[in-house]
Amino acid sequence: MTALAPSPVMYDVERIRRDFPILSRSVHGKPLVYLDNAATTQKPNAVIDRIVRYYREENANVHRGVHYLSEIATNAYESVRTTVKKTINARSEKEIVFTGGTTEGINLVAYAWGRKNVAAGDEIIISAIEHHSDIVPWQMLCQATGATLRIIPVSDAGELLLDEYAKLLSSRTKLVAVGHASNALGTINPVKQITEMARAHGAIVVIDGAQGIPHLRIDVQDIDCDFYTFSAHKVYGPTGSGVLYGKEALLEAMPPYEGGGDMILSVSFEKTTYNALPYKFEAGTPDIAGVIAMGAALDYVASIGVENIAAHEHDLLLYATARLQEIDRLRIIGTAAHKAAVISFVLEGVHPHDIGTILDQEGIAIRTGHHCAQPLMLRYNIPATGRASFAMYNTREEVDALVAGIGKVLEVFG
Amino acid sequence: MSDLRELYQQVILDHNKNPRNFRELPEATKKVEGYNPLCGDHYTIYLDVDGDTIRDVGFTGSGCAISKSSASVMTQTIKGKSKEEAERLFNVFHKLVTGEPGDTSTAELGRLAAFSGVSEFPARVKCATLAWHTMRGALEGKEVISTE
Numbered sequence: 001m002t003a004l005a006p007s008p009v010m011y012d013v014e015r016i017r018r019d020f021p022i023l024s025r026s027v028h029g030k031p032l033v034y035l036d037n038a039a040t041t042q043k044p045n046a047v048i049d050r051i052v053r054y055y056r057e058e059n060a061n062v063h064r065g066v067h068y069l070s071e072i073a074t075n076a077y078e079s080v081r082t083t084v085k086k087t088i089n090a091r092s093e094k095e096i097v098f099t100g101g102t103t104e105g106i107n108l109v110a111y112a113w114g115r116k117n118v119a120a121g122d123e124i125i126i127s128a129i130e131h132h133s134d135i136v137p138w139q140m141l142c143q144a145t146g147a148t149l150r151i152i153p154v155s156d157a158g159e160l161l162l163d164e165y166a167k168l169l170s171s172r173t174k175l176v177a178v179g180h181a182s183n184a185l186g187t188i189n190p191v192k193q194i195t196e197m198a199r200a201h202g203a204i205v206v207i208d209g210a211q212g213i214p215h216l217r218i219d220v221q222d223i224d225c226d227f228y229t230f231s232a233h234k235v236y237g238p239t240g241s242g243v244l245y246g247k248e249a250l251l252e253a254m255p256p257y258e259g260g261g262d263m264i265l266s267v268s269f270e271k272t273t274y275n276a277l278p279y280k281f282e283a284g285t286p287d288i289a290g291v292i293a294m295g296a297a298l299d300y301v302a303s304i305g306v307e308n309i310a311a312h313e314h315d316l317l318l319y320a321t322a323r324l325q326e327i328d329r330l331r332i333i334g335t336a337a338h339k340a341a342v343i344s345f346v347l348e349g350v351h352p353h354d355i356g357t358i359l360d361q362e363g364i365a366i367r368t369g370h371h372c373a374q375p376l377m378l379r380y381n382i383p384a385t386g387r388a389s390f391a392m393y394n395t396r397e398e399v400d401a402l403v404a405g406i407g408k409v410l411e412v413f414g
Numbered sequence: 415m416s417d418l419r420e421l422y423q424q425v426i427l428d429h430n431k432n433p434r435n436f437r438e439l440p441e442a443t444k445k446v447e448g449y450n451p452l453c454g455d456h457y458t459i460y461l462d463v464d465g466d467t468i469r470d471v472g473f474t475g476s477g478c479a480i481s482k483s484s485a486s487v488m489t490q491t492i493k494g495k496s497k498e499e500a501e502r503l504f505n506v507f508h509k510l511v512t513g514e515p516g517d518t519s520t521a522e523l524g525r526l527a528a529f530s531g532v533s534e535f536p537a538r539v540k541c542a543t544l545a546w547h548t549m550r551g552a553l554e555g556k557e558v559i560s561t562e
């Protein structure tokens with residue numbers, strides 16, 4: 001074993017683990033080792049209790065009533081806009097649109113911005129390592145408008161080839177969409193540089209932040225992207241809520257995405273006046289509890305400090321990478337210099353599915369499959385990988401359990 | 415480990431490593447692709463059907479140990495059988511891996527019995543049945559079979 005620096009001293013992972021009730025359960029008679037955090041993270045008591053408190057004490061519809069509960073609920077809901085604004089350093093609450101998650105955010109931009117601003121002959125650039133949710137909405141937009149989709153290629157290590165990207169950019173480029181970090185490989189993309197390069201050609205930039213927000217400090221003004229979208233459930237919040245950040249001028253100029261209640265100022269059968277930002281994009285009753293609990297999740301992360309979480313996860317990444325590399329038949333897919341704590345791997349002679357089943361019997365949850373990134377699997381000529389992804393509450397002991405579990409896999413398969 | 419040994423029986427490990435009839439059939443009368451979009455398992459099944467008889471079977475493709483060994487054992491099981499018999503075996507196998515009570519004795523199950531452990535792993539039933547569904551689709555004249 002190579003000697004690695006010990007975990008950050010001030011970081012009390014055992015105390016953090018106690019905040020997550022599910023971590024004390026067992027699976028198949030073994031303590032749960034949850035390493036599927038890129039799919040969704042577990043939830044701390046602060047989030048679970050917030051949902052319960054909302055339904056027990058505060059439940060009412062928002063923006064609609066003059067009564068006491070409606071005011072409480074509306075205040076709690078709207079205060080999350082401020083929390084999000086601070087978390088990602090947006091300029092104003094008007095730039096924070098609540099959505100159902102990353103996927104909805106991307107579709108909203110593809111539809112509301114795309115249908116208005118993209119035409120036949122235009123080009124949209126995405127990367128070879130995008131999640132399906134950052135591929136398909138752009139394909140649909142291209143189909144609807146006659147625009148062309150161009151793909152930034154990726155190196156064997158899993159890094160975007162920026163020289164190739166530079167060659168793709170032209171006056172035809174209308175929009176560039178890339179992930180902040182790859183869910184399949186862990187690669188953290190140089191989003192600031194990617195944005196700057198797009199900007200020079202007059203294109204707008206959409207960042208899929210699903211894997212950015214859990215691991216990195218986000219500063220949308222520093223990145224200077226036009227849109228940034230994420231899901232609460234990947235950052236210790238509930239499923240069903242998320243955020244689309246957009247620059248105010250762009251959001252202002254965009255037509256609404258869905259029509260309905262809340263997104264209007266006045267409706268008559270002759271004419272409807274749309275509501276101001278950000279409400280123009282929030283039709284219908286939202287996931288109120290989900291948004292409020294997302295606020296609790298972001299507060300919880302802030303209380304620990306995203307830099308501290310990142311340092312802890314980086315330690316786990318280095319430790320796990322070193323330990324996994326000791327296994328002869330194991331190959332790590334994705335070895336970018338700048339990585340989030342995600343390790344995709346293949347094991348010679350054993351299909352990832354079989355690895356997943358055997359690890360599950362040991363109480364270890366990893367993801368196996370194509371990780372909603374089929375074009376990427378094709379790029380590396382593999383049908384699927386196993387993927388261990390780490391969060392603030394994982395430990396080196398859990399990495400050891402994973403390594404021992406893979407030992408069992410090799411035992412079964414001989 | 416005991417459940418795992420039940421799942422990954424020797425027959426399964428053996429057929430995974432050395433799949434039987436793992437080849438294209440140039441003379442195939444039917445050729446059908448079967449895939450599981452969820453996990454990427456992907457096989458092509460070739461059948462040489464003469465009247466009512468499955469004269470020869472082959473398969474190519476890739477996937478997990480359960481799906482591959484199941485395809486391999488299936489080719490051995492249905493080779494030389496009538497279409498009707500293949501359909502009956504499909505039902506026998508399906509009951510076995512989903513844990514439905516069946517009236518087939520272990521002796522009669524033969525090699526198929528190696529898949530009895532699958533019923534304890536509901537997430538893997540689709541792996542075990544992929545090739546069988548594909549074969550059945552081929553007999554019904556379909557071209558692509560996908561299970562989810």
Ligand SMILES: Cc1ncc(COP(=O)(O)O)c(C=O)c1O
Nearest residue numbers: 101102103131133183208210231
């Ligand atoms: C990089 C990336 N983008 C987008 C998504 C989609 O997120 P959601 O399903 O929460 O909308 C995910 C989730 O798997 C992801 O990892």
